[in-house]
Amino acid sequence: MKFTLIEQKTLHQGFFRLDACTVRHDTFAGGELNIVRENLERGDAVVVLLHDPIRDEVLLIEQFRIGPVARNDNPWLIEVVAGMLHPGEDPLDCARHECIEEAGYEPTTLKSLGSYYVSPGGCSERIFLYLSEVDATQPVGTGGGLDHEHEDIRVFWVKREDALAMVRDGRINSSGPMLALLLAFQ
Template identity: 55%
Template sequence: MEYRIVSKKPLYRGFFSMDAIEVEHDRFDGGKQTVLRENMERGDAAAMLLFDPQTDQVLLLEQFRIGPVPRQDNPWLIEIVAGIVDEGETVEQAIVREAHEEAGFVPYRTTWLGRYYTTPGACSERIDLFLGLVDSSTPAGDGGGMADEHEDIRSYWVSRAEAMQMLTDGRIASGAPMLALLLAFGCQGVVNNKSFTTEDTKDAE
C-alpha cells in the first residue's frame, strides 16, 4: 500500500499548526483515491505513570483542560505526568523533566510501555507512554507545574486498586492514564469478567 502527498496548504500557525493536506492513496480494492484532510501538527509528546512499588500506589494529577469545556463536561481531568517533547530532547528526557516539574519526583527507573497516536484522523501527535518507579517518601521538588506556562496541577497518591477502580467506573476520562494503567497493570476486560448467557445474545435483544 502506497500514498503520495499531492499538496499541503497551511491553514493556521500558532502554538499548534493546522494544514490542509491532499493525499492520493491506494485502496484495499486495488484502486486509488484522492482525499483532502485537515491535520493538526502538535509534535511528539510523552506521558508517565509514576508508581511506588513499596506502597503499591500511583500518583495521579488533576488540572484544567479546555477540551471538555465546549461539551460542558468537567474540565478538571484526572491525568498522569505528560508533556510535549522539546527540540533537542529525547522522549525519555522530556518525561523525566515533566515528572519533576509537574509532580516533584524524579523516577529511579523508567520502563517504556508503548506509543500511540492520540487522534490519527485529524492530528499527527504521538505519545510515548512510560512507567516510572519512584520513592513517594523522597520527593525531589514541589511539583505543581510551571508558573510561566500557567500550569496549576494538583497531585495525590492512590492505591493501585483504587486507580483501577477509577478507570473502570469512568472517573478517569483521559486517554493517557487509561492506557498507562492497562499496560502497566493489566485489566480483565468486560468479556472476561462476565458470564454470558443466552439473554446476552443479539437475538435476545
C-alpha cells in the same frame, strides 16, 4: 501500498498548526484515491505513570483542561504526568523533566509501555507511554507545574487498585492515564 503527499497547506498557525493535506494513496481494490484531509499538528507527548512499589500507590495529578469546556463537561481532569516534546527532544528526556516539574519526583527507571496515535484520522500527535518506579517518600521538589507555562497542578498518591477503579467508574477519563494504568497493571 503507497501514498504520495501532493500538497500540504497551513490553514492556521497558533499554539497548534492546522494543515490541509492533499494525498493520493493506493486502495485495497487496486486503484488510487485522491483525498484532502485536515491534520492538527500539535507535536508528540509523553505520559508517565509513577508507581511506588513498596506502598503500591500511583501518583495522580489533577488540572484544568480546555477540551471538556467545549462540551460543557468538568474541565478538571485526573491524569498522570504528561508533557509535550520540544522539537528534536528525546521522549525519555522529556519524561524525566516532566516528572520533576509536574510531580516533584525524579524517575529512577523509565520502562516503555509503548506508543500510540491519539486520533490519527485528523491529528498527527503520538504519545509515548512510560512506567517509572519511585519512592513516594523521596520527592526532589514540590511539583505542581511551571508558573511560566500557566500550570496549576494538584499532585496526590492513591492505591493502585483505587486508580484502576477510577478508570472503570469514569473519574479518570482521558486516554493517556487510562492506557498507562491498564497496560501497567492489567
